[in-house]
Amino acid sequence: MTSTYGEDLASQYAQLVKQEDDYIDQLVTCNKLILDAMDIIAKRAGVLHMDTVKQAAYHLHAMEQDLNRKLFEVRLEKSILAHHMSQST
16 A cells, blocks of 8 residues: 555654654753753862863753754754645645
């Protein structure tokens, strides 16, 4: 049995929803790590090597930006796909 165009679109949309949820979960975790890092810096900056601390914080921030970009791309694809789905009915 072959799938219809509408079923293919629905399957693609469901996959994008899963990707979106995954990126959101990753962003929540990344944001928690950033907040924890800032808390550690505030409490222990005097005993930490600040260049290393800053570098680690920038890596977390870069990761957050990358995840936000990926989330944007998925949401854009979802919007385009939703338009195609509305046109196919």
